[in-house]
Amino acid sequence: MVATMPDVLPLVDDFCTKLNRRQVEGSLDTAKLALVLLRQVISAQRIPPNASAGVLIDAIKTVGVRMIAANPIELAVGNIVRRVLHIIREEDASLATTVVSGVTVAVDSDDEDNLDIREQASSHAVAAANRNVLRAPSLHNLLESNPSPVKADVTVASTGDSTDTKSRSGDKNSRSWKLKHNVIESINIMLNELQEYHLQVAEQALEHIHQNEVILTLGRSRTLLHFLLGAKKKRSFQVVVAEGSPRYQGHKLAKELTAEKLSTTLITDSAVFAMISRVNMVIVGAHAVMANGGVLAPVGLHMVALAAKRHAVPFVVLTGLHKLCPLYPHNPFTLLNDMKSPSEVLDFGELSDCLNGTTGGAESHVFNPTFDYIPPELVSLFITDTGGHNPSYVYRLVAEFYSPEDIVL
């Protein structure tokens, strides 16, 4: 266990407190803050020169576990932590292969008779490192052991003399520096992608929204707003917005759309089924996408998805990759939901009327869940910043951006 560098500790504490008190909300904001914090943790972390990425991984895991515990409902935090871990492992693997080939070059000057064998052995080590280090357990390597890249370069360099060992340690020093440098660069790229993912999604709008179509949505999603505005440039269409009680974010979206001169109709949530037959497409945003293709979306959207399925209307979900969670929803209706204050539904004044006069207990209960779980069969398409995907394709995205060792932190 590596202790977190003291200068970063107060920052971590601060962020965890914010998460705990729900002072930072929304997957995008949380993801950005988490990423920035992890970048600071990495740059502050001192890596001993002869260690591999394990030190960094442990540091990130320690911080990550704390952040996730602060707000387990906000899945974006866990996603970012796991993505950073995956980046560290990837960078470590690519550095390992370059180091191995680098040491082979140094050994070259030795015995020329054994050159071929050593080259072959090292190329095997390189190939093995390439193949095995990052591969998830698969049928392919079920019967193989995994040679670690550190072991590989040790065996190759063991025939070298003392001057080689010195250059090796010098190599390692720059190696850990390079690792940090590469990881921080990748994190910066990821931050940029985060800032701009809604633009990437909006670029695809013209392919999906056609002339004179009617789009239905519920509540408000920032990505959806940009998506519709992206399509508005070249198409004219109408939008039907369901208000999305109890927060009534739909009102806000309707106002924003009208300000942009898009013809908008506002309806209540209960009118969705009545309107669905007149609609060409349902487009919504999401809170999180689970590994089986299921969606955590604002409450009310499961109902809309069922109505859409019933009338064969495509149900399109806009999402960014930071919302992609590698976990499976074990018991989706209870475990991943956030219960907000019942006063949003029923005023506290009226609520007190529901309380039993004699015992003070509640005769009737008011539930205010924030999220709905939409099973993957009801979703037609995911539009992410990398393009459009089927729900059954989500497992590939998960495999690309996350390492299986990091699923359980």
Next chain:
Amino acid sequence: MPAMMRRSQFSLFDPSLDNLSFRADSDDGGMAGNTTPTESSAFYDGRTGCNSNLLSGPVTYEWLSQADEARLNSSAEGFHTLHHKPVLSREAMNGDKPSSRFSVINEFNFWRQKPELAEAVAAIKALTAVIRRSEATTMMGLEIELKKAAETLKMWDSTSISLSAGCDLFMRYVTRTSALEYEDISAGKSRLIERGEKFGEISLKARQTIANLGQEFVYDGSVILTHGYSRVALALLKLAASQGKRFKVLCTEGRPDNTGLEMAKELMNAKIPVTLILDAAVANMMGQVDMVLLGAEGVVESGGVINYIGTFQTALVARSMSKPVYVAAESYKFARLFPLDQMDMSPTPRVVDLAVPEQEGRIKIHTSGRDYTPPQYLTLLFTDLGILTPSAVSDELIQLYL
């Protein structure tokens, strides 16, 4: 004993074997044709379960089923002696290494006796034993020997999918390893042996991994329906119970093998509340069920599973009532098969024991022992490679054979 009778029933009544015994008298090169069964048409192999190149013309399914019925009418003792006959005659005729041929099957049966070991693992251990006994001097020679041994195993029980999948997996590993260069044959052999031994441990760990992954899906107060006897599903449920989760299990009877009874007994020993239900009562009870948990004999390329008869039915009912269907299967059960319908697999007839024995001879009984559940009825697969959606299975298979 019933297990013995079930094995290779079609090879028993393979008319080619009569040809073989005939040819034993004339020692000519006709043997050569018999020792290369791989040249036969794969389509007929799959559908009829025997090697068509040894026959004068293609054998139809009806012919074989009639032949099977005729055989079912003969006595049980007759089975036992007939069962050993083909092995002896084949082995007697093949001049090259009869002992290794015979011992592969023996080894396999020896490992098979151990109740905890799956068929695929027993097969790989038997193949490892072949490597140990091999006197080949090159990796290619070793490979050829192993191929022959694998073919023998597959022919021994042509209906078991996990057996052939395990053999294929090991053969694939061997061909990959021999491509890498080793200084001498003994290093290569020892590496293969070591990995073969390791595989036995891996497979035991596989069940643990699957149990760990899958028990997350069991929650307090849930009602789980299982079908047939699956050691993996059992391990999962036992682990969930040991974690203190309170749940109930409904076990189908699993006729005609009554495997559900064994499952129920095991669950009772683990202090899990279990109720035995008729196979026909699945739809009746499905309303109370929260999830269906199944094992698998084989997982096919489409992401569907081949399992004990009645699985498809259960999945169909569960799907229509929107209940999730989870399959627990180890990764070495992934097979390169793609059945298009229920008839597209090698048939495994079971002995169906009706309550009215005197009618048995006259009434036609459909004795198929397993069915194919298409992927759209499955929700998730728990494997030691992780939790997979059915669409991810073909990806895994492609990665293996790239």
